[in-house]
Amino acid sequence: MLTTNSKNIPSIIIVVIALGAILAGGFALVGGFDIKNANHRQNNSAANEGAKTKAVQPVTECYESRETYGAVTRIENVVPQYGYPNIKCSKTTAGVLWYGDPFDGTIPMGTMPEINDSTHGDFTNAVVRPREPHLTYFNMGPNGCVTCHDGKTVPFPKDKKPRLITMHTDIVADSTQLKHGRGAMWCLDCHSATNRNKLVDRQGNEISFNQPQRLCGTCHGNVYIDWRAGIHGKRIGTWAVGGKKRWWVCTECHNPHTVQVNRFDQIKAESPPPLPRGMTSANYE
Amino acid sequence: MSEEIIKTNIEADGVKQGRRDFLKNVGIASAAALVASPASVEASAGSANPDAGITVAESLQGHFVLMSDQEKKTAIERLEKRYTAQYGKKTTVSDVPAPKGVLFGYALNISKCIGCRRCVHACVQENNQSRDNPEIQWIQVMKIPKGNFSFAADKLDTGYPKSSKLGDYGVQVGGNAYTAVGGLSPEEVQNYYPQDEAVPDKNYFYVPVQCQQCEKPPCVKACPVRATFRDPNGVVVIDYNWCIGCRMCQLACPYGARRFNWGEPNIPPEEMNPKTHYFGNRPRMRGVMEKCTFCLQRTREGRNPACLEACPVGARKFGNLLDPTSDVRKIIATKKVFRFKEEMSTYPKFFYFIG
Numbered sequence: 085m086l087t088t089n090s091k092n093i094p095s096i097i098i099v100v101i102a103l104g105a106i107l108a109g110g111f112a113l114v115g116g117f118d119i120k121n122a123n124h125r126q127n128n129s130a131a132n133e134g135a136k137t138k139a140v141q142p143v144t145e146c147y148e149s150r151e152t153y154g155a156v157t158r159i160e161n162v163v164p165q166y167g168y169p170n171i172k173c174s175k176t177t178a179g180v181l182w183y184g185d186p187f188d189g190t191i192p193m194g195t196m197p198e199i200n201d202s203t204h205g206d207f208t209n210a211v212v213r214p215r216e217p218h219l220t221y222f223n224m225g226p227n228g229c230v231t232c233h234d235g236k237t238v239p240f241p242k243d244k245k246p247r248l249i250t251m252h253t254d255i256v257a258d259s260t261q262l263k264h265g266r267g268a269m270w271c272l273d274c275h276s277a278t279n280r281n282k283l284v285d286r287q288g289n290e291i292s293f294n295q296p297q298r299l300c301g302t303c304h305g306n307v308y309i310d311w312r313a314g315i316h317g318k319r320i321g322t323w324a325v326g327g328k329k330r331w332w333v334c335t336e337c338h339n340p341h342t343v344q345v346n347r348f349d350q351i352k353a354e355s356p357p358p359l360p361r362g363m364t365s366a367n368y369e
Numbered sequence: 370m371s372e373e374i375i376k377t378n379i380e381a382d383g384v385k386q387g388r389r390d391f392l393k394n395v396g397i398a399s400a401a402a403l404v405a406s407p408a409s410v411e412a413s414a415g416s417a418n419p420d421a422g423i424t425v426a427e428s429l430q431g432h433f434v435l436m437s438d439q440e441k442k443t444a445i446e447r448l449e450k451r452y453t454a455q456y457g458k459k460t461t462v463s464d465v466p467a468p469k470g471v472l473f474g475y476a477l478n479i480s481k482c483i484g485c486r487r488c489v490h491a492c493v494q495e496n497n498q499s500r501d502n503p504e505i506q507w508i509q510v511m512k513i514p515k516g517n518f519s520f521a522a523d524k525l526d527t528g529y530p531k532s533s534k535l536g537d538y539g540v541q542v543g544g545n546a547y548t549a550v551g552g553l554s555p556e557e558v559q560n561y562y563p564q565d566e567a568v569p570d571k572n573y574f575y576v577p578v579q580c581q582q583c584e585k586p587p588c589v590k591a592c593p594v595r596a597t598f599r600d601p602n603g604v605v606v607i608d609y610n611w612c613i614g615c616r617m618c619q620l621a622c623p624y625g626a627r628r629f630n631w632g633e634p635n636i637p638p639e640e641m642n643p644k645t646h647y648f649g650n651r652p653r654m655r656g657v658m659e660k661c662t663f664c665l666q667r668t669r670e671g672r673n674p675a676c677l678e679a680c681p682v683g684a685r686k687f688g689n690l691l692d693p694t695s696d697v698r699k700i701i702a703t704k705k706v707f708r709f710k711e712e713m714s715t716y717p718k719f720f721y722f723i724g
Contacts, residue, residue: 149681166644167458172494176564179487181679182494186672203699314696315704315724318683322671325694332683348569348682354486355564358504 146173146180149318149337150349153218156180162188177352186321189213190330194295196312205312209328211321214294215335221252222281222293233280244272256341263344274299274340293335300334422451423654432595433464433608433647444610445647452645452652456636460643462651465669467601473663474603474690474697475674476706476720477577481684484510484568484575491679492579495664496650497642499634507628507661508579508676512559515572579676580605580626580661581709581717588618588627597658603690603718604663606648614656623713627660663687690718 148154162170168184190211198204216222225231232238238251249259249271256262262269276282282290283299291298301308310316311334318332334340337348359365430436430444445462452460489508492498498505569575586605589597596611597618619627633655645651646666653659664674668687677685688695693702697720700706704722 166461166642172640174487174490179485179681181487181491182675183678186678203694206694310724313699315686315700316683318680319696320673320678323668323673323687323695324671324689325692327671337682348483350567350569351483351485351681353484353562353564353566353568354490356486356561357489357506357509359561 142169143173143175143178146171146178148180149332149351150335150339151351153339154336155218156189159188174354176355179351179354183320186330187211187328191294193331194292196295197298199301199308199312201309201312203309203313206314206325206329208326211328211330212294212333213330213336215296215333216293219293221255227281229280235278240278241272244270244277246270263342264340266344294333296333296335296340300338300340422455424451427451427610430610432611434598448647448651452643455652456638456641456643458638458641458643460641460645460651463644463646463666465646465666467604467665467669469601470689470691472603472690472718473582473668474688474695474718474720475582475663476686476697476700476722478684478686478723479574479576479721480723481682482510482569482575482577482680483682483684484512484562484570484573485681486510487679487681488577488676488685491675492661494640495642495667495675496662497634497636497645497652498628498659499630499632499653500637500640501635503629503631503634505628505630505634505659507626507659508577509560509625511576511578512562512570512573513576515574576721577676578624578626578709579719581624581715581719582661582663584716584718585714587621587623587713587715591617591621593617600648600665602665602669604665604668605660606662606665607658607660608648609651609653609657609659612657614658616658618658623710623715624717627658630655630657630659 142158144158146156146158148156156171158173159170161167162185166184170183170185170188171180172182172184173179174181191214193207193210193212196205196207196210216228222228227234233240246260246262249256252259256271259271262271265273272284273286274283276284276290279290281293283293283296284290285299285302287302289298297308297311301311307316317334317337319329321327321329339346339349342349424447427444427447430447431440433441433444436444441464445464448462449460452462489506489510492507493500493505496507498507582604584599584603586597586599589595589599589605592598593615594611594613596609596613597605597607600606614629616629619629630653634653636652641652642650644666646669649662649664649666664672664676668674673687674685677687686696686700688697690697692698700722701720704724706720706722708717708720
């Protein structure tokens with residue numbers, strides 16, 4: 085499992101908000117976390133007003149399917165007609181709950197080569213959120229990964245033999261134990277040896293980080309066919325066939341370096357439903 | 370998309386007769402009461418009387434489907450005015466008709482669902498449910514242990530009444546009130562697993578349940594005033610203003626999908642969704658039923674439902690059942706699909722699948 089320090093941010097925000105609400109309002113929030121519901125009833129007491137202004141601050145740093153690797157920022161009034169922000173997020177987990185504009189921050193999916201599947205994929209109006217801005221190492225220098233991997237600063241690898249790598253341990257903790265492909269795979273089965281800004285498939289075609297599906301699809305044919313058909317993965321926007329859709333690419337859900345540990349990394353659940361009237365705990369559910 | 374929608378007339382067949390005659394007298398009586406109290410005539414937000422915003426004219430309006438175009442326009446303007454005042458922001462109430470040639474269907478992949486409940490809260494954001502007192506959610510996620518359809522030998526002879534040294538009393542055919550044999554016991558299905566629990570737990574699978582939009586909806590049969598009916602897209606909708614709050618539909622529904630506003634709904638104005646539809650997410654009143662409408666304020670205009678868009682694993686799929694190239698039809702054609710409580714013969718248009 086990779087860990088990065090920014091993972092903790094959402095919970096810190098929550099704690100701050102909760103503390104603020106409790107201090108200002110003197111609220112004994114039932115269950116300790118019901119900020120969402122506690123404060124919006126019309127109430128004239130000055131103390132409660134204070135709590136109200138604190139609690140209504142929307143969460144702005146959010147994530148979609150992968151914590152840290154699916155980060156999105158809430159922007160106000162993206163759809164002025166309804167005063168919609170681009171997204172609304174959970175106050176407890178910072179997960180994105182709702183899209184004011186499903187196409188916010190997207191780019192065209194790019195060319196998608198035909199494969200021999202019956203549905204052919206419906207890519208006419210396909211858009212995606214680019215992956216490159218999410219990659220820490222990609223954004224370290226002006227030339228992306230090539231800033232370091234230019235053949236001089238970091239020499240190009242001589243062969244595709246697995247070895248211990250002392251760099252990138254936050255991404256792959258132990259390169260001799262890559263958690264994808266049960267020991268049969270190496271970095272350079274996916275990353276280009278000479279142009280590190282690109283992924284590379286088995287035929288040696290360079291593939292952008294924004295189109296990982298073209299790489300993953302070469303080995304995961306069945307899933308790829310389902311993904312192209314709209315069955316695996318996720319698409320939002322219009323429901324009609326041929327309509328504009330934002331597609332989720334493989335790496336928006338899967339961490340290619342740890343899939344063997346978790347196909348999909350665990351996330352936190354949102355708050356449970358209200359208990360039936362008169363019930364005080366769900367212990368005897 | 371909205372331009373593409375051809376104007377259609379909502380099928381009125383289902384509601385033509387069946388006025389709420391038996392309630393006529395009651396209706397007149399309460400109307401009299403309303404007229405007598407001047408507070409109800411003036412729309413005013415936040416006053417002591419929770420129904421104060423609702424005007425007499427609104428209380429007396431007819432069934433929406435049977436209204437003339439002019440009546441509809443007036444009714445909608447009345448609502449827009451009330452909501453705009455109540456929530457302090459420009460609110461639109463649309464009456465976009467159901468698109469032609471479309472039968473909405475939903476498919477949910479239970480092998481992907483991780484039980485994060487984002488759909489539940491996305492739905493609340495989109496559909497203006499009351500946030501507390503009463504707290505209303507249209508989707509409920511069941512957490513069910515894997516591989517536990519308890520025909521296992523060790524389960525067969527455990528159960529109440531336990532044998533004591535005095536002997537065995539009562540007939541016990543395996544299982545008990547708490548752990549039924551061969552079925553999912555209420556003890557094993559968990560709906561209230563806590564917030565912040567890391568999901569998915571690999572020992573469980575998760576089944577979200579919401580209105581199944583039955584082709585033969587028992588709730589519609591149960592409604593004495595036809596306030597709830599199936600629209601031309603196959604979505605079961607409610608005219609909240611026509612609903613009398615008798616809750617017969619809630620009892621009739623085998624899926625527990627319907628919710629009742631026991632009190633004045635509470636929606637924080639800053640979170641209220643001002644894009645609404647008459648049969649969809651417009652704020653409800655106290656004393657009326659509500660439930661999932663497949664987000665018809667979105668889906669009638671071509672957009673996906675909010676729960677689908679929120680699902681982080683892409684377990685939810687939506688589309689036109691009449692279009693063989695739609696996601697839902699492809700799933701029905703190629704995956705293992707089942708309907709919930711199929712034996713009830715309700716013919717849901719909500720499908721669960723694996724794969």
